[in-house]
Amino acid sequence: MLQKIQATADYIKGKVGNIPQYAIILGTGLGELANAITDKKELPYNEIPNFPVSTVEGHSGKLIFGKLGDKEVIAMQGRFHFYEGYDMKEVTFPIRVFQALQVKYLFVSNAAGGMNGSFDIGDIMLIDDHINLFPEHPLRGKNFNELGTRFPDMSNAYDKNLRLLAMEIAKENDIKLQHGVYIGTSGPTFETPAEYNYFRIIGGDAVGMSTVPEVIVANHAKMQVLAFSIITDIGIIGKIVEVTHEEVQEAAKIAQPKMAFIIKEVIKRID
Numbered sequence: 001m002l003q004k005i006q007a008t009a010d011y012i013k014g015k016v017g018n019i020p021q022y023a024i025i026l027g028t029g030l031g032e033l034a035n036a037i038t039d040k041k042e043l044p045y046n047e048i049p050n051f052p053v054s055t056v057e058g059h060s061g062k063l064i065f066g067k068l069g070d071k072e073v074i075a076m077q078g079r080f081h082f083y084e085g086y087d088m089k090e091v092t093f094p095i096r097v098f099q100a101l102q103v104k105y106l107f108v109s110n111a112a113g114g115m116n117g118s119f120d121i122g123d124i125m126l127i128d129d130h131i132n133l134f135p136e137h138p139l140r141g142k143n144f145n146e147l148g149t150r151f152p153d154m155s156n157a158y159d160k161n162l163r164l165l166a167m168e169i170a171k172e173n174d175i176k177l178q179h180g181v182y183i184g185t186s187g188p189t190f191e192t193p194a195e196y197n198y199f200r201i202i203g204g205d206a207v208g209m210s211t212v213p214e215v216i217v218a219n220h221a222k223m224q225v226l227a228f229s230i231i232t233d234i235g236i237i238g239k240i241v242e243v244t245h246e247e248v249q250e251a252a253k254i255a256q257p258k259m260a261f262i263i264k265e266v267i268k269r270i271d
């Protein structure tokens, strides 16, 4: 695995030269932030050795290098999901490549179902913490000490200082910013009413099918992580809420400019 990671990192370095320390994962319907990147260089996933290929509508499948404001960034336009059939090492392979490229900060976005009654569709939820309900763990198996420790600490998986900065920026710019716990599930089915109630009872504020594996590996790699969910539908305990991928994409599009602004401002103010 280490050879594959290094070969992919070397390929990317050969293609784009200097490597930024900021990486962004753009989730469903969240391509807006990519439009804000200037001096772009794009690498389609299918041209990058060892990279999986995204199969989900709304996940175009390319690495974008460029500037967000005056900071160099790497953006993943399209991510890999466990439900597509990739194993957790494949789902998180891009994070290992970012680690090999010396990326220090990972910004993650996703579309998620709201479970907190105070949320509205289109809200942005700053992720404070997660509950991992995936059936497979990205760190299961042999641990490579050069990648990280066997038993990583997860007490600050969503970096507190970055979260405080994001909240400060949202307040300064009158952007409503919810916050809460993200529940990561395998999908591809949306949750049943009983699962929905279970997720809420165990402390979830939003539910989705991504983010948790990437954040675990990013913490293993000692990256600082900041993550947001765009709330695309709101379930209410006891009320059946029908969800479609099209509605998810539509709702995400509405909220993404605000999320893009916050991430851009956070990157601008770091260091």
Ligand SMILES: Nc1nc2ncn(CCNC(CO)CO)c2c(=O)[nH]1
Pocket: 028, 056, 081, 111, 112, 113, 114, 187, 190, 191, 207, 208, 209, 232, 233, 235, 243, 244, 245, 248, 249
């Ligand atoms: N209720 C609910 N609403 C959601 N909106 C987005 N997602 C994340 C899943 N996203 C999939 C399907 O849109 C595409 O990756 C979910 C979810 O899992 N549950």
